[in-house]
Amino acid sequence: MPRDHATANGQVKGAAPGNESALYGMILENIDRAVIAFDHEGCVTLLNPAAEALMERSSRQMRGRHCQELFKDQETLLYLVRVALEEGRSITDDEGLYLHRTSTAPLPVNAYAAPIFASRGNQEGAVIIIRDLSRIRALEDSLRRADRLSMLGTLAAGLAHEIKNPLGGIKGAAQLLSMELGEESSLRDYTQIMIKEAERINVIIEELMDLGNPRPPEIGDVDLTKVLDDIILLQREAARSQQIRFVLKFDPSIPPVQGDEGLLTRLFLNLVKNAREAINHDGEVLIETRIASNYHMTGPGRRSSPMVDIAISDTGCGIAPEERDRIFTPYFTTKNKGSGLGLAIAQKIIEDHQGLLKIESSPGHGTTMTVSLPLRR
Ligand SMILES: Nc1ncnc2c1ncn2[C@@H]1O[C@H](COP(=O)(O)OP(=O)(O)O)[C@@H](O)[C@H]1O
Ligand SMILES: [Mg+2]
Numbered sequence: 002m003p004r005d006h007a008t009a010n011g012q013v014k015g016a017a018p019g020n021e022s023a024l025y026g027m028i029l030e031n032i033d034r035a036v037i038a039f040d041h042e043g044c045v046t047l048l049n050p051a052a053e054a055l056m057e058r059s060s061r062q063m064r065g066r067h068c069q070e071l072f073k074d075q076e077t078l079l080y081l082v083r084v085a086l087e088e089g090r091s092i093t094d095d096e097g098l099y100l101h102r103t104s105t106a107p108l109p110v111n112a113y114a115a116p117i118f119a120s121r122g123n124q125e126g127a128v129i130i131i132r133d134l135s136r137i138r139a140l141e142d143s144l145r146r147a148d149r150l151s152m153l154g155t156l157a158a159g160l161a162h163e164i165k166n167p168l169g170g171i172k173g174a175a176q177l178l179s180m181e182l183g184e185e186s187s188l189r190d191y192t193q194i195m196i197k198e199a200e201r202i203n204v205i206i207e208e209l210m211d212l213g214n215p216r217p218p219e220i221g222d223v224d225l226t227k228v229l230d231d232i233i234l235l236q237r238e239a240a241r242s243q244q245i246r247f248v249l250k251f252d253p254s255i256p257p258v259q260g261d262e263g264l265l266t267r268l269f270l271n272l273v274k275n276a277r278e279a280i281n282h283d284g285e286v287l288i289e290t291r292i293a294s295n296y297h298m299t300g301p302g303r304r305s306s307p308m309v310d311i312a313i314s315d316t317g318c319g320i321a322p323e324e325r326d327r328i329f330t331p332y333f334t335t336k337n338k339g340s341g342l343g344l345a346i347a348q349k350i351i352e353d354h355q356g357l358l359k360i361e362s363s364p365g366h367g368t369t370m371t372v373s374l375p376l377r378r
Contacts, residue, residue: 279317
């Protein structure tokens with residue numbers, strides 16, 4: 002629900018004298034919140050670069066437009082502007098608000114609208130400030146998943162440990178039996194099956210233990226370009242029976258990230274493999290790296306750092322909305338030969354690197370998984 006503020010401390014002042022107004026201008030240019038000002042008719046008078054980015058329209062396309070047109074069918078945003086314009090009050094909405102745009106998916110945002118008063122006290126119009134919350138939402142989702150996973154992981158690791166010992170006993174006994182039976186006994190086929198199956202369980206158990214308690218990361222400088230190049234090489238080979246184009250768009254200016262090369266390789270291998278497997282016959286897997294502009298991680302107890310985004314997009318089957326939350330659950334799989342552990346392990350590795358994962362998917366069209374890693378630890 003929108004929340005009212007006392008007008009006295011909520012108002013945004015008009016022009017500032019002298020140098021200060023240049024400074025005001027610079028602040029507007031540089032902040033990452035979209036700022037859009039309206040005259041008393043409700044037509045756009047001013048907007049900053051962040052507003053152009055958020056609205057996905059240029060300043061020229063928006064200037065002079067009426068708010069009704071700008072926020073067409075977006076009742077809450079219109080309501081905020083109206084309250085600020087017509088009632089001269091400032092007002093906030095930060096719950097469940099989405100900005101609808103034509104080309105891309107709705108963006109979670111919060112918004113604050115305030116009247117603009119000239120120095121003489123007359124109201125000049127109103128301003129709305131909109132903040133993109135998608136990063137924060139991704140961080141929250143990531144933490145929620147990690148929480149659930151760590152509980153499951155502890156349980157799984159305990160269980161795995163308990164199974165591993167008796168399993169060793171079964172395998173040992175089968176081996177002894179096999180020796181006792183001698184080379185020519187027809188019963189040896191059975192003991193061989195016992196040994197083989199016990200080994201298979203062992204592999205599963207070890208994977209499970211990895212999930213609960215993987216080795217502590219060995220931190221070093223990791224060249225992401227190299228890691229991703231190697232993965233593509235392998236995946237191209239694996240995709241020989243399909244018509245898949247692997248497209249790489251690396252930002253060459255990205256410095257090495259601090260992380261565990263083995264774990265990061267495993268992480269991206271899992272994601273690229275999923276992208277490949279999501280494509281039935283022909284399609285494209287696009288891997289893009291870029292520095293996340295102006296973004297600093299501000300998780301609890303963490304030092305802020307610039308982030309690097311690694312986006313893996315596919316033109317595959319997409320993920321149904323009702324499966325979104327389940328795909329991270331260990332052993333959840335929609336594939337015949339899937340283990341269902343890939344994403345659970347990926348999430349764990351991301352968490353260990355203080356990163357986060359964002360998922361965008363459109364069923365029938367494809368999926369983008371974006372891993373954000375801090376450049377410094
Ligand atoms: N890129 C993707 N496109 C579509 N579905 C995906 C994608 N990545 C993961 N999934 C879904 O998430 C499930 C779990 O993935 P994962 O944990 O890697 O296990 P697995 O690949 O063994 O099934 C998959 O079975 C699939 O349904
Ligand atoms: Mg997988």
